[in-house]
Amino acid sequence: MTLSKLFNSQEGMALSALKMARLKKNVIQQLMLEGGTTIADICKETEFSVPTVTKVIVELIEEGIAFEKGKIDTAGGRRPSVYCINPNSAFFLGVDVRRDCVSIGLQNFKNEFLEIKTRIDFVFKNTHESLDSLCNLINKFIDDSGLDKSKILGACVVLCGRINSAKGYSDSYFSFEKEPLSNIFEHKIGIKTIIENDSRAMGYGEYCCGAGAGTSEKDVIFISLNWGFGISMICNGVLYYGMSGFSGEFGHSPVLDNQILCQCGKKGCLETEISGQALVRRFKEKLADGSTSVVTSRKKPFDINMYDIIDAATKDEDLLAIEVIEEVGEKLGHYMSLLLNIFNPELVILGGELSACGSYLTLPLETALHKYSLNLVLQDMKLKTGELGDTAGVVGGCYILRDRLFGIIE
Secondary structure (H helix, E strand, O other): OOHHHHHHOOOOOOHHHHHHHHHHHHHHHHHHHHOOEOHHHHHHHHOOOHHHHHHHHHHHHHOOOEEEEEEOOOOOOOOOEEEEEOHHHOEEEEEEEOOOEEEEEEEEOOOOEEEEEEEEEOOOOOOHHHHHHHHHHHHHHHHHHOOOHHHEEEEEEEEOOOEEOOOOEEOOOOOOOOOOHHHHHHHHHOOOEEEEEHHHHHHHHHHHHOOOOOOOOOOEEEEEEOOOEEEEEEEOOEEOOOOOOOOOOHHHOEOOOOOOEOOOOOEOEHHHOOOHHHHHHHHHHHHHOOOOOHHHHOOOHHHOOHHHHHHHHHHHOOHHHHHHHHHHHHHHHHHHHHHHHHHOOOEEEEEOHHHHHOHHHHHHHHHHHHHHOOHHHHHHOEEEEOOOHHHHHHHHHHHHHHHHHOOOOO
């Protein structure tokens, strides 16, 4: 049985074959996570007999999935062999879709990336044509990689908006058919596909191998500041989804009295004041009121985007750009204090494209946190800026896909 069949379909299997398939997955998981292990250790973990585990190991070696690394020195008796996973025997594909670009990457069994391409030009529209264009980009990336598709165990497509990843439905984009969006992607790219919310994917990526990696913190909130505003939560080391998978839509809390219509249809959502779109709106409003900026020497006000403002602040020390970024930071700190007071997290990771604003964003944020949060709660919490940048969504998508296939994430 090929790896893709092992992970993608077990319907119609006899009970004995199903048990062996599950054992095989468990053995692969242990080899993947442990780095190297013995048959005795696998037997202890899986509670299967030595002959049964030995048979699976032999099959994996014959299929090129595992190999014998060597033997362990012991005080006496036979020296047990150590077995390892062949890191490039299979891959996970991550696709992060933004408003104006796509990032795609291939991760192997050792969590190493064969390749990541970031910021591939793409215009994200809620149309059939945009969906087809996205799938063409994914297929081109796979073709250019030179990999046999059978080696890719699955794809995780990361999208903004409300995503029910368990059932494969998007409530915000590409919801043209009754069929799950994950199935539509699967038909178009020929690989088992799951879909995931961008804030969750980015947060999980930072937790697994970014700002949260190598730490003891298990209760984590990730703040995603892109064109929109969302959060993801990790509770006791487990990614939190909620009843229908829609947790984390903090940006659509209608608590502001600004009468600004949000894209969700409500007025006064946090996203209307704390997001990339809010940053651009406030910047243009201040220009219209007579403020000046170095940005207008390069672009007409109508064409100014979020990246222009971030660059003006971080590279040119533009006063207007800094001013509007600080406004967003102060408001974020104000309403972030609600999250801290409710959840009392150990770690908060600030990510997304606006996190590149550095201290212009974090200093007013921290000042507001000290003003509005409970002191005891604030003392418990560490605040870090994300480390993965443009790759966070791709990395997190690959980790979520991997852990979903192995049953680590339900």
